[in-house]
Amino acid sequence: MPTLSPSRCTLAVLNGFSQIFLQAHPGCGFLILLAIAFHAPALVVGAVIGALVGTSSAVVLGYRQSDIDIGLYGYNAALLGLLFVLLLGLSVLTLGLIAFGSVIANLLQVRLMAAMRERNWLPGFTLPFVLFGWLALGLAGALDLVTQARLDAPLILDGPGLLFAVTSGIGQVIFLGQPLAGLLLLVAVWLADRKAAAWMLCGSVGGLALVLMAGGSEQQALAGLAGYNPALAALAVSQVHRSWVAPLLAIIAAVLLRAGFDRLGLPPLTMPFIMACWLVALGQRWRSRRSERV
Numbered sequence: 001m002p003t004l005s006p007s008r009c010t011l012a013v014l015n016g017f018s019q020i021f022l023q024a025h026p027g028c029g030f031l032i033l034l035a036i037a038f039h040a041p042a043l044v045v046g047a048v049i050g051a052l053v054g055t056s057s058a059v060v061l062g063y064r065q066s067d068i069d070i071g072l073y074g075y076n077a078a079l080l081g082l083l084f085v086l087l088l089g090l091s092v093l094t095l096g097l098i099a100f101g102s103v104i105a106n107l108l109q110v111r112l113m114a115a116m117r118e119r120n121w122l123p124g125f126t127l128p129f130v131l132f133g134w135l136a137l138g139l140a141g142a143l144d145l146v147t148q149a150r151l152d153a154p155l156i157l158d159g160p161g162l163l164f165a166v167t168s169g170i171g172q173v174i175f176l177g178q179p180l181a182g183l184l185l186l187v188a189v190w191l192a193d194r195k196a197a198a199w200m201l202c203g204s205v206g207g208l209a210l211v212l213m214a215g216g217s218e219q220q221a222l223a224g225l226a227g228y229n230p231a232l233a234a235l236a237v238s239q240v241h242r243s244w245v246a247p248l249l250a251i252i253a254a255v256l257l258r259a260g261f262d263r264l265g266l267p268p269l270t271m272p273f274i275m276a277c278w279l280v281a282l283g284q285r286w287r288s289r290r291s292e293r294v
Helices: 006-021 026-039 041-060 065-069 075-088 092-119 127-140 143-149 159-174 179-192 194-213 218-222 228-238 245-264 271-293
Strands: none
Touching: 006 026, 006 041, 006 065, 006 075, 006 159, 006 179, 026 041, 026 159, 026 179, 041 065, 041 075, 041 092, 075 092, 075 127, 092 127, 127 271, 159 179, 159 194, 159 218, 159 228, 179 194, 194 218, 194 228, 194 245, 228 245, 228 271, 245 271
């Protein structure tokens, strides 16, 4: 049965925070934790509780030690902690919901990883966070409050506003619409992987540009809500594909999918990022099979 010493647990939790951005780097995780603590102290409590419960429950359930160590059972739980505190406030009930959700997310996560490794399924990424987040918010009647909670004061469409929107697009990955938070997150990912950080920045820029050109909501775009899914999609795809074409396609797909969720009235969370990565992966598999037949 896996065990974690206090120091090993700390590293696993920090890796869990870095895994939100698909990294396994304690320094990256620490900077992410700092970004949350500086800009939203209440949220950091929920995130830490989620990551701790997610990591410790994986140990109790006997999951693979190497997966626990690199944070694969901490990031979905940390995101759930952020989401629940953002919408429900910091309370004993909220912390209980975070703990319960973290365990349930792990039960799904372990099956998704097993299916990916044994049956070549597509990666789940943050799917446990999205599914349980939708379920919990639906039961709480808070689905329509997600976007409102992530919008700050009205912003101006000018040079500084666009620059702030790009970094806010990175910050909104963890529900922080502040430009300085996004900049710190960019530094955190750069510390772990410079190429990933560059593509994440390109994704935020691309998402913002595409939404504004398409006549989408300026306030949502300037608050970073147009950028976080393309940023994650570009980051994830760039780690698998060497060509610049695949991340670019992922950016476009994430923007289009976000528009679809908006029309459905369903908070996208990180589902457009997940689906964009799936579409690119399926396209690559189709091309490979076609090449083999030829």
